[in-house]
Amino acid sequence: MNLELEEIKNATILRIKEKRLDAHNSPEFKDRMLKLLENGNVNIIIEMSEVRFVDSSGLGVLLSGFKNAASLKGGLILTGLQSQVKSMFELTRLHRVFKIYPTLEEALGQD
Amino acid sequence: MNLELEEIKNATILRIKEKRLDAHNSPEFKDRMLKLLENGNVNIIIEMSEVRFVDSSGLGVLLSGFKNAASLKGGLILTGLQSQVKSMFELTRLHRVFKIYPTLEEALGQD
Amino acid sequence: MTGSNYQSRVKVDVVIPTNTRFLGLVGSIGEDVAREIDRYSGDREVLGYNLNLVLTEAMANVIAHGSNHRRNGGIKISIHVQENELLIRVKDKGKGFDLKSVPPPDLDNPTGGGLGLFFIKTLMDNVQYHQAKSGNVLEMRKQLR
Amino acid sequence: MTGSNYQSRVKVDVVIPTNTRFLGLVGSIGEDVAREIDRYSGDREVLGYNLNLVLTEAMANVIAHGSNHRRNGGIKISIHVQENELLIRVKDKGKGFDLKSVPPPDLDNPTGGGLGLFFIKTLMDNVQYHQAKSGNVLEMRKQLR
Numbered sequence: 001m002n003l004e005l006e007e008i009k010n011a012t013i014l015r016i017k018e019k020r021l022d023a024h025n026s027p028e029f030k031d032r033m034l035k036l037l038e039n040g041n042v043n044i045i046i047e048m049s050e051v052r053f054v055d056s057s058g059l060g061v062l063l064s065g066f067k068n069a070a071s072l073k074g075g076l077i078l079t080g081l082q083s084q085v086k087s088m089f090e091l092t093r094l095h096r097v098f099k100i101y102p103t104l105e106e107a108l109g110q111d
Numbered sequence: 112m113n114l115e116l117e118e119i120k121n122a123t124i125l126r127i128k129e130k131r132l133d134a135h136n137s138p139e140f141k142d143r144m145l146k147l148l149e150n151g152n153v154n155i156i157i158e159m160s161e162v163r164f165v166d167s168s169g170l171g172v173l174l175s176g177f178k179n180a181a182s183l184k185g186g187l188i189l190t191g192l193q194s195q196v197k198s199m200f201e202l203t204r205l206h207r208v209f210k211i212y213p214t215l216e217e218a219l220g221q222d
Numbered sequence: 223m224t225g226s227n228y229q230s231r232v233k234v235d236v237v238i239p240t241n242t243r244f245l246g247l248v249g250s251i252g253e254d255v256a257r258e259i260d261r262y263s264g265d266r267e268v269l270g271y272n273l274n275l276v277l278t279e280a281m282a283n284v285i286a287h288g289s290n291h292r293r294n295g296g297i298k299i300s301i302h303v304q305e306n307e308l309l310i311r312v313k314d315k316g317k318g319f320d321l322k323s324v325p326p327p328d329l330d331n332p333t334g335g336g337l338g339l340f341f342i343k344t345l346m347d348n349v350q351y352h353q354a355k356s357g358n359v360l361e362m363r364k365q366l367r
Numbered sequence: 368m369t370g371s372n373y374q375s376r377v378k379v380d381v382v383i384p385t386n387t388r389f390l391g392l393v394g395s396i397g398e399d400v401a402r403e404i405d406r407y408s409g410d411r412e413v414l415g416y417n418l419n420l421v422l423t424e425a426m427a428n429v430i431a432h433g434s435n436h437r438r439n440g441g442i443k444i445s446i447h448v449q450e451n452e453l454l455i456r457v458k459d460k461g462k463g464f465d466l467k468s469v470p471p472p473d474l475d476n477p478t479g480g481g482l483g484l485f486f487i488k489t490l491m492d493n494v495q496y497h498q499a500k501s502g503n504v505l506e507m508r509k510q511l512r
């Protein structure tokens with residue numbers, strides 16, 4: 001799975017360079033997030049502007065990352081959601097759980 | 112079929128706003144080119160940067176447009192071919208028949 | 223069945239290995255079919271996403287819950303565009319389950335689980351699961367108008 | 368046939384109305400399949416274009432030359448990814464023709480005609496046409512390596 005990591009002041013940006021986040025790659029995505037958290041990177045910004053499609057397992061993995069980050073007094077925020085991907089968060093009401101910013105710039109401004 | 116026409120000095124630009132030029136839309140494309148020629152627009156520049164796919168009937172219609180324009184002492188030139196579309200011209204050696212320019216700007220400079 | 227109705231029918235049958243690697247392929251085929259449905263008044267890109275999603279969820283469920291590893295013939299999917307309706311069938315050879323007894327997810331206390339059937343039931347108009355010795359089938363229908 | 372070989376097989380069967388409107392749909396499905404073939408050393412985008420093209424040409428030929436308007440059941444296409452080979456079958460119910468006696472186009476004096484079978488023969492490794500009372504079939508094979 002193609003992920004790009006960038007460490008910035010107080011946070012780690014995780015860019016998902018895949019068109020789909022689904023049952024095929026979400027287990028690996030979960031592992032990568034867990035490793036980050038274990039290594040003390042508890043503030044994660046997920047940039048997903050390349051992701052065209054998210055299924056229930058992708059949503060589940062993002063939710064578990066969010067919960068794990070919170071339990072470590074950190075945070076996980078989402079940026080760059082394509083409109084159809086955003087609809088999946090709205091349909092499941094997960095948009096009320098996550099902090100979602102249109103762009104990385106806005107996320108960084110608010111961080 | 113979505114075609115855009117622009118009249119410029121000494122030529123007509125015909126932009127193909129379709130992803131495919133195939134047996135489904137090439138008969139209509141042929142008619143539109145014939146109408147142009149009948150109306151005296153015998154110098155045609157075909158801009159096809161949006162076309163991802165051309166089949167044998169698309170090539171056939173372009174060739175017949177070329178021949179008709181030539182018989183009226185005009186010309187038909189092609190611009191904006193995507194690389195895979197260009198390969199179809201090479202495979203059939205039609206790239207030796209047509210004048211093909213990478214961009215519209217270059218075609219106009221040479222016109 | 224008149225000639226003109228008949229003319230607009232499309233059927234796609236796919237068999238893939240029981241492996242998540244092929245979810246995207248079948249999802250893309252679902253999107254391709256959605257783009258070609260002429261008599262749909264809604265947004266075709268949204269329909270494409272939704273078909274991609276219900277196909278993905280149904281196949282992922284077969285891989286996770288509905289596989290029989292002794293007798294693994296892959297996953298069979300069929301997408302049938304009929305006159306007024308789109309019918310998707312996904313078969314499995316597992317022990318089956320009772321669709322009606324699966325509780326809806328509690329969206330106010332999300333756990334991340336149970337969203338697959340929620341999407342399928344929410345995005346399709348009619349969903350049935352039929353069990354048989356010869357194999358089970360999840361049937362998902364969407365009215366086209 | 369070992370388990371692991373079996374695991375990589377994909378089969379797609381499509382039925383479309385005898386109408387050029389659906390050429391793009393089947394072409395796109397061919398491209399989707401090409402993108403998922405793991406054991407192909409060449410350029411997958413080029414393979415996708417080529418499958419799109421040979422499918423389009425074969426279906427256009429069925430519509431132009433191989434249709435029986437009295438008994439029109441649509442066009443049947445199958446795309447089969449096997450162990451070392453990709454097999455595409457396109458059926459027709461017309462009067463058939465002799466593939467071997469179709470002359471190659473004269474590329475030095477192009478007329479624009481006869482390029483469909485030229486593309487099919489050039490881009491695929493093996494092409495056969497079988498005639499039968501029950502229906503004819505064009506079989507196009509491509510080695511995967």
Ligand SMILES: Nc1ncnc2c1ncn2[C@@H]1O[C@H](COP(=O)(O)OP(=O)(O)O)[C@@H](O)[C@H]1O
Nearest residue numbers: 283284287288314318319335336337338339340
């Ligand atoms: N094809 C199937 N065969 C057997 N059980 C299934 C099948 N599909 C779904 N289920 C059952 O329905 C439950 C809910 O499925 P779903 O909503 O997709 O969420 P999840 O797979 O995350 O549990 C599954 O946990 C499983 O018990």
Ligand SMILES: Nc1ncnc2c1ncn2[C@@H]1O[C@H](COP(=O)(O)OP(=O)(O)O)[C@@H](O)[C@H]1O
Nearest residue numbers: 428429432433459463464480481482483484485
């Ligand atoms: N399915 C078919 N049934 C009958 N004849 C066919 C079929 N496919 C091809 N042919 C014959 O082969 C010829 C060459 O086909 P092709 O190379 O695709 O070029 P074109 O269709 O432009 O003539 C056709 O003109 C036709 O006579």
